[in-house]
Amino acid sequence: MPEWYNYYDSNLATGALLLLPDVRGPKEKFYYQIGVQDYYKQLKAQADPNAPRQVYVAPPTRFYEHNKESEFNEFISKCENDYIKQLQKGWMEVKTPVIEDYPKDTIKEAIETLEKCNEPITLRSDMIWYEAIYFAARTIRNQQIISDFDTIFGEYQIKRYLPEGVNLSDDETESSQSLYIALMDSRNTKADQIMRGRELNGESRDFSFLK
Secondary structure, three states: OOOOHHHHHHHOOOHHHHOOOOOOHHHHHHHHHEEEEEHHHHHHOOOOOOOOOOOOOOOOOOHHHHHOOHHHHHHHHOOHHHHHHHHHHHHHHOOOOOOOOOHHHHHHHHHHHHOOOOOOOOOOOOOOOOOOHHHHHHHHHHHHHHHHHHHHHHHHHHHOOOOOOOOOOOOOOOOHHHHHHHHHHHHHHHHHHHHHHHHHHOOOOHHHHHO
């Protein structure tokens, strides 16, 4: 569960909603699967059987067997001299990650967060270095969320009561508009497939099953 969800639920007392049974999900999935099967059935019927088919060729791969315990390492241990064995042992120790419980990208993101902070940072002395960095960055992000929460919630309340189609500002970027259009297209496509599934199941083409 993302930390933002927990923060939101704790402030708006919406956490109890997660205890409600998921009635809508299984129904939507049932009709959606019917609609998707029909969609691919139509695509297959429209396909030209005489069209040339491309043979799949797997992309070339590089040899990384020296990065892990494998047949290559077993060969070194049995056939190479002591010097090569020591080199390989040292190489494997270097490649072994120190961070065990956290993905490396998570720690990198935490360090980037700390680099952008203009305030003094205190790292806990009772933790391993990467845990201390992670918790310090998480504390900073939580403080930023708390400081922005009132402003964001105020804008949300204003947008709620504005007429449809009215924006608070005109500085929306082209990328955000494109993302919004793509999300809406995906949503509409799934909605169409759900209604198509209801139709194929002998039911009305609407969302009355949600009532």
